[in-house]
Amino acid sequence: MASTAVSDIPRPRADLAAAAMDDATLIAACRRGDARAMELLYHQYKRRVFGLCHRIVGPVDAEEVAQEVFVRVFRGLAGFRGDAQLGTWIYRLAVNCALTQAGKQRRRQEVGDDHLEEVAAPPVASRDPRLSRRVEAAMAELPAGYRAILVLHDVEGLSHEECAAIMDCRVGTSKSQLHKARMRMRELLGPALAAERLPGGEAP
């Protein structure tokens, strides 16, 4: 995959030699203020953290929220008790930060339960060839919490167990939230999803 492109840019390879560190070693090194360990931890989690932020709060605020997440991670490592996986803990911070920010955003397009009814069928530019762009637009219309579970499970591909640990809820709740989020997405995308079938043919 092309996913190594960015991380490869100017980074000395020597740093990556430390990649074998397990979480406990990494945490211990970060707590000691080891700059390389901190950077390594950042690179390990940056893509998913940034992805979560980006999808939940949108492109404008994503960078700032991602910064906040990592600042909290490094500032909070001392108090990290290890009762959750490091990754789970970091993603939980990310989701919480992003949801908090999403709650604060004064979007020009206000999104809320009462409003969603009115925009159930967004003006879909039917000539838009890119389904993914429509999917992004529809996601932006979702309440932030739906967006969060949809991103964790369907975009990032985490299991319901992982989602539940991150959202700090039961597995059943995670499932039912996801179900509702998908149904809402289908309502929002309805015409787009259907239209895609005609010319495109095969489902992926």
Place this chain on the structure above:
Amino acid sequence: MNCRQLAAQVDGYLDGDLDEVGASACRGHLRTCAACRDLADQQTRLRAALAELPPAEPPAHLWAAIDARVGAAEIADSRRGALATGWSRLVAWLRPVAWPVAMVGSAGAIALAVVQLRDAAPSQPLALRAPVIAPAAAPPVRLALRDALDERADLEREADGRFRQVVSELLPLARAEVATWSARRAQAFAHDLERREQAVLVASPGHVRERAWHDLTSYLERVALGEQVALGGGR
């Protein structure tokens, strides 16, 4: 199985969560019902579209920004040296997530103004004595009808103005008191004061900034009234 049941189960079916009997029932219904096949098709397509969303790449400069913020926070810690109490944690939780990074630039100009205010020594050229939160930064006047948001911004400016006035009244009093202190304590005072002024400068308007103003003014009140203040930290 009817359509309603299928709609409830389709997620589990597509995610492979159903047992063989349940899955078979779903398949059976889908064979016979075009509408539900549509539903399942759309859900499949949605899942694929979500899974294939192009990854959002973190910008290359993100690490540098994080590193700088962690560093700044640690330097602040070293000066403060205080344990996080339950309340300070609460306050931290309440703090808006979005730090006014963009403000840092404009704060630079304002910072000078605060220093001017603090050191309102006669030798300073008057032209430099701008108000703390300079209205120079105010947006251009719009001709449109005034709106509640504009009025609220006015109220915030008024509040800043009143706090600024209070600070300018308290400073000479506090300085007179500090003049009787040892050089070391006086230096610590200057440092504490600066830290509190910085907090005002970086705070976003509204309650966060008012809080920072309260912290600054009550600190000056304590010093002015000759209280023992914990230097180099403490509230």
Place this chain on the structure above:
Amino acid sequence: MTARRALAAVVSIALAAPAGAWADDGTDGDGDGVVVERAEFQAGVVGRPVGVIAIDNSLGDVRIEGYDGTTVTVIAVKHAPDAASLRRLRVESLANPDGSVRLTTLLTDRGGAERPAVALAAVRVDLTVKVPRAATISGRVTTGRLEVANVDAGADLDSSTGPIVVRNVAGVVFARSLAGSQRFEEVFGSLDSHAVDGDLAFDSVRGAALTARAYAGDIAGRGVASKQVRLTSISGSIDLEAEPQAGGSVTVTSLRGAVDVRLRGTVGVAVRARAGGRVTLAGAATPTTADRWIEARYGARRDRAAVQVESRFGDVSFALMQ
């Protein structure tokens, strides 16, 4: 409803569909119509105790009342001159899985005819929030009234120009205001209050510490029985009636304001006083100067409370009451 409750388990909900919009609809043409919308909804994560509830309303009053239940109930009443302006008023509720709940009101940007410009005085949102007693309160208003009653785990309160009123609250309480007055009745716990121009009033306050500072506002205390009491003002007057505690302290200092302290109770006190103006100690005028302390001791020797009363430029009076 169950869908909404489940949703609350993870997320933010915008104000629930209005329970009922009733109004003059503002279409009567004379421009003074008022549209009112009232909505009631529950906030919080189902099955999780509410830890911190943070309410930020810069558009009107906030009234927070503790009760013996477990859910947070919010009644939001919006006022606007017309339906289009009403659409600019939003109430957002965010429930975090950690049990914290945040309520925020906001005035959205203008948006043409759909959301026209409106005068600040013409719109308001008032929130009445019933919370579990054990919740820790954080409340913020700007010009509205902030009222907190019957909670047990403290409060952190901010106001710009609106009054803060606290009644029957236990735990640690912080309050700050610029011009808003602050009134506290029956507070059991440490209390820290700061105002610039607002007046501060305390009635029946008992805790480890009471710290109150006003810049230009006056401070008045009745039935103050906290162990460490410190009241300060720059130009406002201070009037305190307190019951000193064994081994405790009462420190009252003003720069320019008059200071009047009356103590009652059985604990012995060691008093020192000084003033730029007149000093009256236990009914007798006593000559002094601003840089000289007058000291006196009253009552039992054991566990005396340390009392200090001072006004740099004003008068000071101290008395013991039977």
